[in-house]
Amino acid sequence: MKRFIVTGGYGFIGSNLIRLLLKKKYKVLNIDNMSYSAQKYNLRNIDKKNYSFKKTDINNRKELIKILKSFKPNGIFNLAADTHVDRSIDDSFNFIKNNILGVYNLLEALKIYKNKIRLVHISTDEVYGDVPGNKRSDEKYPYIPSSPYSASKASSDHLVYSYVRTHKIDAVISNCSNNYGPRQFPEKLIPKMIYNILNNKPLPVYARGKNSREWIYVDDHCEALIKLFFKGKKGEKYNIGSGINCNNIFIIKKILQSFRNKKIKIGKKVKIKFVKDRPGHDFRYALNSNKTKRKLNWKPKVNITNGISKTVGWYLSNRAFFSKISKELFVKRLGNQ
Ligand SMILES: NC(=O)c1ccc[n+]([C@@H]2O[C@H](COP(=O)([O-])OP(=O)(O)OC[C@H]3O[C@@H](n4cnc5c(N)ncnc54)[C@H](O)[C@@H]3O)[C@@H](O)[C@H]2O)c1
Structure with missing residues (x-):
């Protein structure tokens, strides 16, 4: 039975990945430092037979080395990171610490194991920066990150590649587009809109809502990550996207439609409200994921x-998810300068 460490396993993608790995009968150790976006709720009701948790920071190299020695994983999925662009605009410190130094410490711990443990390092399409017109960035597209968040992810990708080349560790890198689905922290667009609709509040949208993102359902991303562990080529990067771009207004209209289809009453104050744009806001991300489709099947x-219907359905059946999170962490506008 293969054994995996998932870092950041109480977060959005990490918790969905853990559920999928357990469903596929793998053994999983979750490492999370329980920062603000970690939710115990995300892993409630899982079967604990093949699951364990260790509260650890990926910056704690000594502890990581101990864990690698005792758990003996075949692979590590690294999802531990600070992820909200608006927070990185207000204060980048945690992004440098967790996304760059954290990855450096993880790589140092892995140096001892060379080819014995495969690292799947999870990155983002945001490292490519704004992708204009109808272009789509493939894996050879230059890194031109625009926010401290995407710059910290780009730095970590470069570090990973350098450790493959210089220290011969076994790693692959994924660059995925915007994920959505159950268990996402409500500072992000889709769960925030769902929360506001449930609470009869206006729906704040940056600028004119025309910014375009390539949305992928979280389970599709997680399936690709597992394939990447088994089939990815050492030292290579793989884009993971749905190929479908939508602007924010389109997404919000889809959410509202989904509420109506489910016969959920929408309050009078629920109206799109345009707000000041995010500084440095990239207009469009779009991936060419042909390599991943071809090579990973x-x-x-x-x-x-x-996907939106399933997502809305999950939040409707799990309203307790919102009540477990302090409102201060997601209600106030951040990154406004
Ligand atoms: N959400 C997306 O749309 C998206 C898209 C592409 C890539 N990604 C990448 O996927 C990863 C996970 O994103 P997410 O949306 O699930 O984020 P999230 O904020 O929901 O979860 C991040 C988790 O990492 C943990 N963590 C943070 N720093 C840590 C540290 N130093 N040590 C241990 N644990 C730590 C947090 O406590 C949290 O549980 C990130 O690397 C992100 O860059 C996300």
Whole structure:
């Protein structure tokens, strides 16, 4: 039975990945430092037979080395990171610490194991920066990150590649587009809109809501990550995207439609409200994921209409998820300068 460490396993993607790994009968150790976005709720009701948790920071190299020695993983999925662009605008410190230094410490711990443990390092499409017109960035597209968040992710990708080349560790890098689905922290667009609709509040949208993102349902991303562990080529990067771009207004309209389809009453104050744009806001990200489809024999399965409906359905059945999170962490506008 393969054994995996998932770092950041109480977060959005990490918790969905852990659920999928357990469903596939793998053994999983979750390492999380329980920062603000970690939610115990995300892993409630899982079968604990093949699951364990260790509260640790990926910056704690000594502890990581101990864990690698005792757990003997075949692979590590590194999802531990600070992830909200607006927070990185207000204060970048945690992004440098967790996303760059954290990865450096993880790589140092892995140096001892060379080819015995494969690292799947999870990165983002945001490292490519704004992708204008109808272009789509493939894996050879230059890194031109625009925010402290995307710059910290780009730095970590470069570090990972350098450790493959210089120290011969076994690692692959994924660059994924915007994820959505159950268990996402409500500072992000889709769960925030769902929370506001449930609470009869206006729906704040940056600028005119035309910014375009390539949305992928979280389970499709997680399936690709597992394939990447088994089939990815050492030292290579793989884009993971749905191929479908939508602007924010389109997404919000889909969410509202999904509420109506489910016969949920929408309050009078629920109206789109345009607010001041995010500084340095990239207009468009768009990936060319042909390499991943071809080499990993992967393709996304969930279309945007079904995905949004499933997502809204999950939050409606899990309203307690919102009540466990302090409102101060997601209600106030950040990154406004
Ligand atoms: N959400 C997306 O749309 C998206 C898209 C592409 C890539 N990614 C990448 O996927 C990863 C996970 O994103 P997410 O949306 O699930 O984020 P999240 O904020 O929901 O979860 C991050 C988790 O990492 C933990 N963590 C942070 N720093 C840590 C540290 N130093 N040591 C141990 N644990 C730490 C947090 O406590 C949290 O549980 C990130 O690397 C992000 O850059 C996210």
